Amino acid sequence: MQSIFKTLFFTISITLINSFNSEAQTFADDKSKSLIDSLVELNGGYEQLASKKDVEFLYVYDNYDQGKDVSLERHVFDGEHSWGSYEIHQRNVLPTEKGLAVQSLIDGEPALTLNGEQITDEKALGGTVFLRKVNFYWFTMMYKLQDPGTNYKYLGTEEVDGVNYDKVSLTYDADVTKKEKNDEYILYFNPKTHLVDWFFFSLPDWGIDKPILKMTLEYEVIDGLYISTVRKSFVPNEKGEYSENGTYTFSRIKFNNGFTKEDFILQ
DSSP states (O other): OGGGGGGHHHHTHHHHHSSOOTTOOOEEOHHHHHHHHHHHHHHOHHHHHHTTOEEEEEEEEEOGGGOEEEEEEEEETTTTEEEEEEEEESSSSSTTOOSOEEEEEETTEEEEEETTEEOOOHHHHHHHHHHHHHHHHHHHGGGOTTOTTEEEEEEEEEEETTEEEEEEEEEEOHHHHOOSSOOOEEEEEOTTTOSEEEEEEEEGGGTEEEEEEEEEEEEEEETTEEEEEEEEEEEEOTTSOEEEEEEEEEEEEEEOOOOOGGGGOOO
C-alpha cells in the first residue's frame, strides 16, 4: 500500500483536473446540493478565490522515511498557469538528481530545468504536467467542488469523534472524463463549520476501486479564504486499521503578487 502513495497525486489528477468541458453539468440531490452550497457560501467559491489573481506558497510534500519534496509554488488563477522551484526533490521531481529543479506549465505547455539546464526527457516533462496541475488542484480543491462533470449523492450521517458528519458521495461523469473507471470520494461535511474535515477516496488506476484511502484536512483563514494548509494521508492494513503515511503542508501563503504567465517562462 505504501508504494501507491509514491505517485498518488499524479494519478488522481487525471480525473479531477484534466477532463472537464464547458458543456458538462454538475448533478446533486437536494441535501448534497445544500451542503455544497453552504460550503460555497462560507468560502466564496472559485470566483472568490480567482479574485485574488495569483498565489505564492511553500509546499512540503512529506512521505516521512520515503522522502519529501519542498517547493516554492506560484500559480496564476486565470488560465491556471503554474511554476514551482524545488531545492529538495526526493519523491516526484527528478529524485535521482541533485540541485535546483524548476518546473512551469504555461498554456498547457510544460518546461523543466535542473541547475538552469533545460530537461527535454518526455517522461520528466509528462511528470511536470501532472505535478503542476496536481499542486494547483490540491490548493484549490474545496473551491472546485462545483466543476462540471461532478455528481453527488447524500449518504446520511456518521458520528466520528463526537461529530455527526454528513456524508456525500462524489463521482465523475464517464462521458466527460473518458475513463472506464473514475476516482470516487466520500466527503465528510462538518455540520457546525460547513467544511469538509476529511474524505475517503479510491484509486482505480492502482487497483483500488473502493474509496478506502483517507485524507484529513486542517484549515486556516488567509486573506478571507479557507485554505486547507495541512493534509494527512492514511492507508489501511489487511485488518482495516489505518496508519498515517504522509503530511502535506502549505505555508507562507501570499495572494495578489502581480504574477503573469510570462513570469513563469524558464530561461
